[in-house]
Amino acid sequence: MKVFHTSFCLGSEERTEVSDITKVVRRAIQQFPVNVGIALINTLHTTCALFINEFQGSLIEDLKAMAERIVPERGGYRHDDPRYSDCERGNAHAHLRAALLGRSIAVGINDGELTLGRFQSIIFAEFDGPRRREISVQVIGE
Amino acid sequence: MKVFHTSFCLGSEERTEVSDITKVVRRAIQQFPVNVGIALINTLHTTCALFINEFQGSLIEDLKAMAERIVPERGGYRHDDPRYSDCERGNAHAHLRAALLGRSIAVGINDGELTLGRFQSIIFAEFDGPRRREISVQVIGE
Amino acid sequence: MKVFHTSFCLGSEERTEVSDITKVVRRAIQQFPVNVGIALINTLHTTCALFINEFQGSLIEDLKAMAERIVPERGGYRHDDPRYSDCERGNAHAHLRAALLGRSIAVGINDGELTLGRFQSIIFAEFDGPRRREISVQVIGE
Numbered sequence: 001m002k003v004f005h006t007s008f009c010l011g012s013e014e015r016t017e018v019s020d021i022t023k024v025v026r027r028a029i030q031q032f033p034v035n036v037g038i039a040l041i042n043t044l045h046t047t048c049a050l051f052i053n054e055f056q057g058s059l060i061e062d063l064k065a066m067a068e069r070i071v072p073e074r075g076g077y078r079h080d081d082p083r084y085s086d087c088e089r090g091n092a093h094a095h096l097r098a099a100l101l102g103r104s105i106a107v108g109i110n111d112g113e114l115t116l117g118r119f120q121s122i123i124f125a126e127f128d129g130p131r132r133r134e135i136s137v138q139v140i141g142e
Numbered sequence: 143m144k145v146f147h148t149s150f151c152l153g154s155e156e157r158t159e160v161s162d163i164t165k166v167v168r169r170a171i172q173q174f175p176v177n178v179g180i181a182l183i184n185t186l187h188t189t190c191a192l193f194i195n196e197f198q199g200s201l202i203e204d205l206k207a208m209a210e211r212i213v214p215e216r217g218g219y220r221h222d223d224p225r226y227s228d229c230e231r232g233n234a235h236a237h238l239r240a241a242l243l244g245r246s247i248a249v250g251i252n253d254g255e256l257t258l259g260r261f262q263s264i265i266f267a268e269f270d271g272p273r274r275r276e277i278s279v280q281v282i283g284e
Numbered sequence: 285m286k287v288f289h290t291s292f293c294l295g296s297e298e299r300t301e302v303s304d305i306t307k308v309v310r311r312a313i314q315q316f317p318v319n320v321g322i323a324l325i326n327t328l329h330t331t332c333a334l335f336i337n338e339f340q341g342s343l344i345e346d347l348k349a350m351a352e353r354i355v356p357e358r359g360g361y362r363h364d365d366p367r368y369s370d371c372e373r374g375n376a377h378a379h380l381r382a383a384l385l386g387r388s389i390a391v392g393i394n395d396g397e398l399t400l401g402r403f404q405s406i407i408f409a410e411f412d413g414p415r416r417r418e419i420s421v422q423v424i425g426e
């Protein structure tokens with residue numbers, strides 16, 4: 001049994017951008033000699049989210065619409081108000097969406113592969129782009 | 143230290159159905175010779191949720207009402223519109239609820255038992271039933 | 285490779301109270317001889333949340349406001365109604381907020397330290413205080 005660690009970077013071009021990163025995570029994990037174990041994938045940031053769901057175009061539009069409905073980009077947040085905060089990005093909505101959707105997933109590894117269901121994709125949601133982001137991958141297994 | 147893996151299936155009879163699966167998860171884990179470790183329990187699907195909370199009848203009604211209030215079943219989603227999607231189940235609400243509530247839990251194992259608090263139950267929420275679902279259980283420990 | 289476990293208690297003075305517990309978690313983990321591994325931090329309760337985000341004063345105000353907007357404290361919940369429940373605390377909102385924000389985080393350990401990003405803090409949100417809470421810390425590593 002051993003522990004392995006790597007990280008990779010993601011870029012984005014839009015303010016809000018949702019991507020399927022299943023392949024890049026699989027590739028990162030396949031470099032480790034692990035047949036069975038657990039993979040932990042974390043963003044190292046606080047204004048983007050990482051979760052598992054189906055990556056289907058119209059569903060991703062629905063997801064963005066839900067995020068805007070529950071946590072609107074312009075929601076009159078204190079964090080975006082120079083009287084209360086020195087953050088100049090106006091990104092409170094991105095922090096709050098990340099808190100709701102999560103920033104971390106843990107997935108089993110069996111037969112050398114991530115144990116994902118047929119429709120499950122690893123989804124990265126940038127809410128404060130364009131930005132370069134670091135994703136950390138930790139694996140325990142043998 | 144070793145890795146163990148199993149899975150089990152759950153059925154449902156209603157469109158939306160919330161169940162306490164603590165016992166079946168405990169039983170799945172007790173078959174492994176593990177005294178201390180970590181258990182990772184994941185659904186392999188994208189329209190149901192897995193999380194920990196108190197399983198109390200009226201609270202579960204409140205949870206379903208919250209889900210319907212935040213993400214209504216008929217929300218005019220693109221994923222449910224044949225012009226934008228070939229999904230014929232009309233289940234965008236189930237995907238979005240799953241994204242908010244999560245599909246995975248990780249719990250410590252100590253003295254051969256899941257380390258859960260007195261009121262903590264492992265809760266499975268079906269949002270696109272009736273359906274048969276697979277739950278994956280991965281354990282690392284010794 | 286070994287498994288370690290400890291727990292610590294947190295108190296609160298307000299009904300709703302959000303704290304940065306990064307330091308106390310770091311201290312709990314540093315007592316273990318682990319250079320690389322995974323740390324799993326769970327609350328053992330169902331009316332408080334544990335998650336990672338930036339701990340900045342005005343953002344925490346925004347987080348509390350979002351919680352109250354999405355899941356109001358007085359939301360006419362069945363769990364708070366003596367006709368349907370024998371819970372006398374009126375804390376359905378706290379259960380539902382915990383279900384949305386999560387009660388568990390998993391973080392990699394590398395070079396003997398939790399692998400957190402520059403702005404990432406481990407945040408504990410009490411929604412049913414004042415209360416004494418137990419946080420469980422499980423580490424696998426070497």
